[in-house]
Amino acid sequence: MDNGIERWRMLLASFQRLEWIDITIAIAIFLVFLVFRKLFTKYIFKFILTLTRKTPTEVFTNVLLSFEKPLRLFWIVLGTYLAMLYLPFNITTTEFVQHIYRTFIIMILGWGLYNYMSAQSAFFFRFARKVELDEDSMLVPFLSKILRFSVIALTIVVIAGEWGYSISGFVAGLGLGGLAFALAAQDTIGNFFGGIIIITEKPFSKGDWIKTPSVEGTVEDITFRSTQIRTFEDSIVTVPNSTLSNEPITNWSKMNKRQITFKVGVTYSTPQQKLERCVRKIEILLREHEDVNQDLIMVRFSDFNSSSLDIFVYFFTKTTAWTEWYRVKEDINFKIMSILEEEEVVIAFPSRSLYVEKDQQSVFEDLIEEEKMDVRQEEKSSK
Structure with a gap:
Protein backbone atom coordinates (compact mmCIF):
# COMPACT_ATOMS: atom_id res chain seq x y z
CA MET A 1 0.00 0.00 0.00
CA ASP A 2 2.81 2.40 0.93
CA ASN A 3 4.64 1.53 -2.28
CA GLY A 4 1.57 2.39 -4.34
CA ILE A 5 1.13 5.76 -2.63
CA GLU A 6 4.80 6.52 -3.03
CA ARG A 7 4.64 5.64 -6.72
CA TRP A 8 1.69 7.98 -7.32
CA ARG A 9 3.56 10.75 -5.48
CA MET A 10 6.51 10.26 -7.77
CA LEU A 11 4.24 10.38 -10.81
CA LEU A 12 2.64 13.59 -9.57
CA ALA A 13 6.05 15.13 -9.02
CA SER A 14 7.16 14.08 -12.50
CA PHE A 15 3.98 15.56 -13.97
CA GLN A 16 4.75 18.89 -12.28
CA ARG A 17 8.23 18.87 -13.88
CA LEU A 18 6.69 18.14 -17.30
CA GLU A 19 7.69 20.64 -19.98
CA TRP A 20 5.71 21.74 -23.04
CA ILE A 21 8.33 20.31 -25.39
CA ASP A 22 7.75 16.82 -23.96
CA ILE A 23 3.98 17.17 -24.35
CA THR A 24 4.39 18.38 -27.93
CA ILE A 25 6.66 15.46 -28.87
CA ALA A 26 4.26 12.96 -27.24
CA ILE A 27 1.32 14.42 -29.15
CA ALA A 28 3.39 14.33 -32.35
CA ILE A 29 4.15 10.63 -31.79
CA PHE A 30 0.44 9.92 -31.36
CA LEU A 31 -0.44 11.92 -34.52
CA VAL A 32 2.22 10.06 -36.52
CA PHE A 33 0.61 6.73 -35.60
CA LEU A 34 -2.81 8.19 -36.34
CA VAL A 35 -1.66 9.23 -39.82
CA PHE A 36 0.11 5.91 -40.28
CA ARG A 37 -3.16 4.18 -39.39
CA LYS A 38 -4.88 5.91 -42.27
CA LEU A 39 -2.00 5.15 -44.65
CA PHE A 40 -1.93 1.53 -43.49
CA THR A 41 -5.67 1.12 -44.03
CA LYS A 42 -5.73 2.80 -47.42
CA TYR A 43 -2.47 1.64 -49.06
CA ILE A 44 -0.26 -0.75 -47.09
CA PHE A 45 -3.07 -3.10 -46.04
CA LYS A 46 -4.39 -3.33 -49.62
CA PHE A 47 -0.88 -3.98 -50.92
CA ILE A 48 -0.31 -6.80 -48.41
CA LEU A 49 -3.76 -8.18 -49.22
CA THR A 50 -2.87 -8.28 -52.92
CA LEU A 51 0.33 -10.20 -52.14
CA THR A 52 -1.44 -12.75 -49.94
CA ARG A 53 -4.03 -13.45 -52.64
CA LYS A 54 -1.22 -14.70 -54.87
CA THR A 55 -0.30 -17.39 -52.34
CA PRO A 56 -1.63 -20.95 -52.89
CA THR A 57 -3.74 -20.81 -49.74
CA GLU A 58 -6.39 -18.26 -48.74
CA VAL A 59 -5.71 -18.52 -45.01
CA PHE A 60 -3.56 -15.37 -44.80
CA THR A 61 -6.06 -13.39 -46.87
CA ASN A 62 -8.95 -14.44 -44.64
CA VAL A 63 -7.00 -13.62 -41.48
CA LEU A 64 -6.08 -10.16 -42.79
CA LEU A 65 -9.68 -9.41 -43.74
CA SER A 66 -10.85 -10.52 -40.30
CA PHE A 67 -8.29 -8.33 -38.51
CA GLU A 68 -8.71 -5.25 -40.72
CA LYS A 69 -10.87 -3.26 -38.27
CA PRO A 70 -9.10 -4.55 -35.12
CA LEU A 71 -5.77 -3.41 -36.62
CA ARG A 72 -7.11 0.11 -36.95
CA LEU A 73 -7.71 0.17 -33.19
CA PHE A 74 -4.30 -1.45 -32.59
CA TRP A 75 -2.43 1.48 -34.17
CA ILE A 76 -4.28 3.93 -31.90
CA VAL A 77 -3.47 1.86 -28.80
CA LEU A 78 0.16 1.48 -29.86
CA GLY A 79 0.50 5.19 -30.62
CA THR A 80 -0.98 6.11 -27.24
CA TYR A 81 1.38 3.72 -25.44
CA LEU A 82 4.53 5.00 -27.20
CA ALA A 83 3.49 8.63 -26.68
CA MET A 84 3.05 8.02 -22.95
CA LEU A 85 6.31 6.04 -22.90
CA TYR A 86 8.19 9.13 -24.15
CA LEU A 87 6.97 11.29 -21.29
CA PRO A 88 9.48 11.69 -18.43
CA PHE A 89 7.28 10.03 -15.79
CA ASN A 90 7.02 6.25 -16.03
CA ILE A 91 3.24 5.95 -16.11
CA THR A 92 3.47 2.97 -18.48
CA THR A 93 5.27 0.98 -15.80
CA THR A 94 2.36 1.20 -13.37
CA GLU A 95 0.41 -2.03 -12.98
CA PHE A 96 -2.97 -0.44 -13.65
CA VAL A 97 -1.91 1.06 -17.02
CA GLN A 98 -0.23 -2.18 -18.06
CA HIS A 99 -3.44 -4.07 -17.32
CA ILE A 100 -5.38 -1.61 -19.48
CA TYR A 101 -3.05 -2.01 -22.45
CA ARG A 102 -2.93 -5.80 -22.18
CA THR A 103 -6.73 -5.79 -21.98
CA PHE A 104 -6.91 -3.81 -25.21
CA ILE A 105 -4.55 -6.27 -26.94
CA ILE A 106 -6.65 -9.24 -25.77
CA MET A 107 -9.82 -7.52 -26.99
CA ILE A 108 -8.24 -6.82 -30.39
CA LEU A 109 -7.24 -10.48 -30.78
CA GLY A 110 -10.70 -11.64 -29.69
CA TRP A 111 -12.35 -9.20 -32.11
CA GLY A 112 -10.30 -10.55 -35.02
CA LEU A 113 -11.06 -14.18 -34.15
CA TYR A 114 -14.76 -13.31 -33.78
CA ASN A 115 -14.76 -11.89 -37.32
CA TYR A 116 -12.88 -14.92 -38.63
CA MET A 117 -15.61 -17.24 -37.28
CA SER A 118 -18.34 -15.48 -39.25
CA ALA A 119 -20.77 -17.77 -41.12
CA GLN A 120 -19.88 -15.89 -44.33
CA SER A 121 -16.13 -16.42 -43.92
CA ALA A 122 -14.12 -18.48 -46.39
CA PHE A 123 -13.24 -20.86 -43.54
CA PHE A 124 -16.83 -22.10 -43.39
CA PHE A 125 -17.23 -22.03 -47.17
CA ARG A 126 -14.34 -24.50 -47.47
CA PHE A 127 -15.81 -26.59 -44.68
CA ALA A 128 -19.23 -26.67 -46.42
CA ARG A 129 -17.62 -27.76 -49.69
CA LYS A 130 -15.69 -30.57 -48.02
CA VAL A 131 -18.73 -32.04 -46.26
CA GLU A 132 -20.98 -31.30 -49.28
CA LEU A 133 -23.50 -29.11 -47.48
CA ASP A 134 -26.17 -27.33 -49.50
CA GLU A 135 -26.63 -23.56 -49.30
CA ASP A 136 -29.77 -23.89 -47.15
CA SER A 137 -28.08 -25.97 -44.47
CA MET A 138 -28.24 -24.54 -40.95
CA LEU A 139 -25.11 -26.40 -39.82
CA VAL A 140 -22.70 -23.63 -40.85
CA PRO A 141 -24.55 -20.82 -38.98
CA PHE A 142 -24.85 -23.13 -35.99
CA LEU A 143 -21.10 -23.87 -35.88
CA SER A 144 -20.38 -20.18 -36.44
CA LYS A 145 -22.51 -19.17 -33.44
CA ILE A 146 -20.93 -21.84 -31.24
CA LEU A 147 -17.38 -20.81 -32.15
CA ARG A 148 -18.15 -17.09 -31.82
CA PHE A 149 -19.64 -17.70 -28.39
CA SER A 150 -16.50 -19.66 -27.45
CA VAL A 151 -14.28 -16.77 -28.61
CA ILE A 152 -16.27 -14.27 -26.53
CA ALA A 153 -16.22 -16.53 -23.46
CA LEU A 154 -12.48 -17.18 -23.82
CA THR A 155 -11.76 -13.45 -24.25
CA ILE A 156 -13.74 -12.60 -21.10
CA VAL A 157 -11.98 -15.34 -19.13
CA VAL A 158 -8.50 -14.16 -20.25
CA ILE A 159 -9.32 -10.52 -19.43
CA ALA A 160 -10.66 -11.55 -16.02
CA GLY A 161 -7.45 -13.50 -15.39
CA GLU A 162 -5.41 -10.46 -16.45
CA TRP A 163 -7.10 -8.38 -13.73
CA GLY A 164 -6.47 -11.06 -11.14
CA TYR A 165 -9.97 -12.51 -10.80
CA SER A 166 -10.28 -16.19 -9.92
CA ILE A 167 -11.83 -18.18 -12.74
CA SER A 168 -12.33 -21.45 -10.84
CA GLY A 169 -15.18 -20.11 -8.71
CA PHE A 170 -16.85 -18.63 -11.76
CA VAL A 171 -16.63 -21.95 -13.63
CA ALA A 172 -18.03 -23.83 -10.62
CA GLY A 173 -20.92 -21.38 -10.43
CA LEU A 174 -21.58 -21.92 -14.12
CA GLY A 175 -21.74 -25.67 -13.50
CA LEU A 176 -24.37 -25.37 -10.76
CA GLY A 177 -26.27 -22.73 -12.68
CA GLY A 178 -26.17 -24.88 -15.82
CA LEU A 179 -27.60 -27.83 -13.90
CA ALA A 180 -30.48 -25.73 -12.56
CA PHE A 181 -31.08 -24.28 -16.00
CA ALA A 182 -31.13 -27.73 -17.60
CA LEU A 183 -33.74 -28.95 -15.13
CA ALA A 184 -35.90 -25.86 -15.65
CA ALA A 185 -35.66 -25.81 -19.43
CA GLN A 186 -35.84 -29.44 -20.52
CA ASP A 187 -38.26 -28.68 -23.36
CA THR A 188 -36.05 -25.90 -24.69
CA ILE A 189 -32.98 -28.14 -24.57
CA GLY A 190 -34.97 -30.92 -26.27
CA ASN A 191 -35.94 -28.52 -29.05
CA PHE A 192 -32.32 -27.38 -29.37
CA PHE A 193 -30.98 -30.90 -29.81
CA GLY A 194 -33.92 -31.72 -32.08
CA GLY A 195 -32.78 -28.81 -34.25
CA ILE A 196 -29.25 -30.23 -34.30
CA ILE A 197 -30.61 -33.60 -35.46
CA ILE A 198 -32.64 -31.95 -38.23
CA ILE A 199 -29.67 -29.84 -39.34
CA THR A 200 -27.14 -32.68 -39.35
CA GLU A 201 -29.32 -35.44 -40.81
CA LYS A 202 -30.99 -33.06 -43.29
CA PRO A 203 -34.37 -34.82 -43.73
CA PHE A 204 -35.55 -31.61 -45.39
CA SER A 205 -34.42 -28.09 -46.32
CA LYS A 206 -36.09 -24.73 -46.73
CA GLY A 207 -38.70 -24.83 -49.48
CA ASP A 208 -39.28 -28.60 -49.30
CA TRP A 209 -42.78 -30.05 -49.24
CA ILE A 210 -43.00 -32.42 -46.26
CA LYS A 211 -45.69 -34.46 -44.54
CA THR A 212 -45.72 -35.67 -40.94
CA PRO A 213 -48.48 -37.09 -38.71
CA SER A 214 -48.99 -33.60 -37.30
CA VAL A 215 -48.59 -31.25 -40.30
CA GLU A 216 -48.15 -31.08 -44.07
CA GLY A 217 -46.86 -28.18 -46.11
CA THR A 218 -43.80 -26.27 -47.33
CA VAL A 219 -40.87 -25.56 -45.00
CA GLU A 220 -40.58 -21.79 -44.50
CA ASP A 221 -37.82 -21.54 -41.91
CA ILE A 222 -35.67 -23.77 -39.69
CA THR A 223 -34.34 -22.50 -36.37
CA PHE A 224 -32.79 -24.26 -33.39
CA ARG A 225 -36.07 -24.18 -31.46
CA SER A 226 -38.74 -24.82 -34.07
CA THR A 227 -39.55 -25.25 -37.75
CA GLN A 228 -42.11 -23.09 -39.54
CA ILE A 229 -44.25 -24.85 -42.15
CA ARG A 230 -46.68 -23.13 -44.50
CA THR A 231 -49.70 -25.35 -45.04
CA PHE A 232 -51.73 -25.57 -48.25
CA GLU A 233 -54.34 -23.36 -46.55
CA ASP A 234 -51.60 -20.66 -46.56
CA SER A 235 -51.24 -20.65 -42.78
CA ILE A 236 -47.99 -20.95 -40.81
CA VAL A 237 -47.63 -23.85 -38.37
CA THR A 238 -44.72 -23.69 -35.93
CA VAL A 239 -43.64 -27.19 -34.88
CA PRO A 240 -41.13 -27.71 -32.01
CA ASN A 241 -38.01 -29.46 -33.24
CA SER A 242 -38.25 -32.07 -30.48
CA THR A 243 -41.63 -33.12 -31.89
CA LEU A 244 -40.53 -33.00 -35.51
CA SER A 245 -37.33 -34.98 -34.94
CA ASN A 246 -39.31 -37.86 -33.37
CA GLU A 247 -41.92 -38.12 -36.15
CA PRO A 248 -41.74 -39.99 -39.47
CA ILE A 249 -41.16 -37.36 -42.16
CA THR A 250 -42.14 -37.80 -45.79
CA ASN A 251 -40.24 -35.39 -48.01
CA TRP A 252 -42.25 -35.16 -51.21
CA SER A 253 -39.74 -32.71 -52.70
CA LYS A 254 -37.17 -35.51 -52.91
CA GLU A 343 -64.43 -48.49 -78.67
CA GLU A 344 -68.01 -47.71 -77.59
CA VAL A 345 -67.24 -48.89 -74.07
CA VAL A 346 -69.39 -47.50 -71.28
CA ILE A 347 -67.93 -46.52 -67.91
CA ALA A 348 -69.76 -48.37 -65.15
CA PHE A 349 -71.34 -46.74 -62.13
CA PRO A 350 -72.31 -48.41 -58.84
CA SER A 351 -75.49 -50.46 -59.50
CA ARG A 352 -77.33 -53.57 -58.32
CA SER A 353 -79.48 -56.05 -60.29
CA LEU A 354 -82.50 -57.69 -58.59
CA TYR A 355 -83.64 -61.13 -59.82
CA VAL A 356 -87.16 -62.38 -58.81
CA GLU A 357 -88.32 -66.01 -59.04
CA LYS A 358 -91.39 -66.83 -61.20
CA ASP A 359 -94.00 -67.55 -58.46
CA GLN A 360 -92.90 -64.44 -56.59
CA GLN A 361 -93.20 -62.44 -59.81
CA SER A 362 -96.91 -63.35 -60.14
CA VAL A 363 -97.56 -62.05 -56.66
CA PHE A 364 -95.95 -58.75 -57.59
CA GLU A 365 -98.01 -58.53 -60.77
CA ASP A 366 -101.28 -59.05 -58.80
CA LEU A 367 -100.33 -56.30 -56.42
CA ILE A 368 -99.62 -53.97 -59.31
CA GLU A 369 -103.00 -54.73 -60.90
CA GLU A 370 -104.79 -54.00 -57.62
CA GLU A 371 -103.06 -50.67 -57.35
CA LYS A 372 -104.11 -49.79 -60.91
CA MET A 373 -107.79 -50.64 -60.13
CA ASP A 374 -107.72 -48.46 -57.04
CA VAL A 375 -106.39 -45.59 -59.10
CA ARG A 376 -109.22 -45.98 -61.70
CA GLN A 377 -111.90 -46.02 -59.00
CA GLU A 378 -110.51 -42.85 -57.48
CA GLU A 379 -110.56 -41.14 -60.86
CA LYS A 380 -114.26 -42.13 -61.44
CA SER A 381 -115.34 -40.92 -58.00
CA SER A 382 -113.66 -37.63 -58.58
CA LYS A 383 -115.61 -37.12 -61.79
Missing part, protein backbone atom coordinates in the same frame (compact mmCIF):
# COMPACT_ATOMS: atom_id res chain seq x y z
CA MET A 255 -39.30 -37.35 -55.48
CA ASN A 256 -37.59 -37.92 -58.84
CA LYS A 257 -40.97 -38.80 -60.35
CA ARG A 258 -44.56 -38.70 -59.13
CA GLN A 259 -47.07 -41.53 -59.03
CA ILE A 260 -50.51 -41.69 -60.65
CA THR A 261 -52.68 -44.74 -60.11
CA PHE A 262 -56.40 -45.38 -60.53
CA LYS A 263 -58.92 -47.92 -61.83
CA VAL A 264 -61.22 -47.54 -64.84
CA GLY A 265 -64.43 -49.49 -64.34
CA VAL A 266 -66.45 -50.53 -67.43
CA THR A 267 -69.80 -52.30 -67.60
CA TYR A 268 -70.15 -56.11 -67.56
CA SER A 269 -71.75 -55.95 -70.99
CA THR A 270 -68.38 -54.97 -72.53
CA PRO A 271 -67.12 -57.71 -74.91
CA GLN A 272 -63.75 -59.25 -74.20
CA GLN A 273 -62.26 -58.06 -77.50
CA LYS A 274 -63.18 -54.43 -76.79
CA LEU A 275 -61.81 -54.65 -73.26
CA GLU A 276 -58.50 -56.03 -74.56
CA ARG A 277 -58.28 -53.25 -77.17
CA CYS A 278 -58.92 -50.61 -74.49
CA VAL A 279 -56.15 -52.03 -72.28
CA ARG A 280 -53.71 -52.09 -75.18
CA LYS A 281 -54.56 -48.57 -76.40
CA ILE A 282 -54.27 -47.07 -72.91
CA GLU A 283 -50.82 -48.64 -72.50
CA ILE A 284 -49.72 -47.32 -75.91
CA LEU A 285 -51.00 -43.88 -74.89
CA LEU A 286 -48.81 -43.90 -71.78
CA ARG A 287 -45.80 -45.29 -73.64
CA GLU A 288 -45.95 -42.47 -76.17
CA HIS A 289 -46.80 -39.62 -73.78
CA GLU A 290 -43.87 -37.20 -73.43
CA ASP A 291 -44.66 -36.33 -69.79
CA VAL A 292 -44.84 -39.95 -68.55
CA ASN A 293 -41.80 -41.64 -67.03
CA GLN A 294 -41.13 -44.86 -68.95
CA ASP A 295 -39.47 -46.85 -66.15
CA LEU A 296 -42.67 -48.51 -64.93
CA ILE A 297 -46.05 -48.50 -66.66
CA MET A 298 -48.79 -50.99 -65.81
CA VAL A 299 -52.19 -51.26 -67.55
CA ARG A 300 -54.02 -54.51 -66.73
CA PHE A 301 -57.53 -55.91 -66.54
CA SER A 302 -57.39 -56.48 -62.79
CA ASP A 303 -60.75 -57.20 -61.11
CA PHE A 304 -64.29 -58.47 -61.51
CA ASN A 305 -65.81 -55.86 -59.26
CA SER A 306 -69.35 -55.90 -57.88
CA SER A 307 -70.63 -53.57 -60.59
CA SER A 308 -67.77 -53.21 -63.08
CA LEU A 309 -64.84 -54.77 -64.89
CA ASP A 310 -61.80 -52.86 -63.60
CA ILE A 311 -58.76 -51.79 -65.63
CA PHE A 312 -55.79 -51.04 -63.33
CA VAL A 313 -53.63 -48.06 -64.45
CA TYR A 314 -50.27 -47.36 -62.75
CA PHE A 315 -47.51 -45.01 -63.95
CA PHE A 316 -45.31 -42.03 -62.97
CA THR A 317 -45.02 -38.51 -64.35
CA LYS A 318 -41.67 -36.90 -65.04
CA THR A 319 -42.67 -33.73 -63.20
CA THR A 320 -43.13 -33.61 -59.44
CA ALA A 321 -44.65 -30.12 -59.32
CA TRP A 322 -48.20 -30.30 -58.04
CA THR A 323 -49.88 -28.05 -60.66
CA GLU A 324 -47.96 -29.59 -63.58
CA TRP A 325 -48.69 -33.10 -62.25
CA TYR A 326 -52.42 -32.33 -62.27
CA ARG A 327 -52.19 -31.00 -65.83
CA VAL A 328 -50.61 -34.26 -67.04
CA LYS A 329 -53.17 -36.31 -65.12
CA GLU A 330 -56.06 -34.34 -66.67
CA ASP A 331 -54.64 -34.74 -70.17
CA ILE A 332 -54.33 -38.52 -69.77
CA ASN A 333 -57.84 -38.79 -68.31
CA PHE A 334 -59.33 -37.01 -71.33
CA LYS A 335 -57.42 -39.25 -73.75
CA ILE A 336 -58.58 -42.40 -71.91
CA MET A 337 -62.16 -41.15 -72.25
CA SER A 338 -61.58 -40.73 -75.99
CA ILE A 339 -60.32 -44.30 -76.25
CA LEU A 340 -63.41 -45.63 -74.48
CA GLU A 341 -65.67 -43.59 -76.74
CA GLU A 342 -63.90 -44.91 -79.85
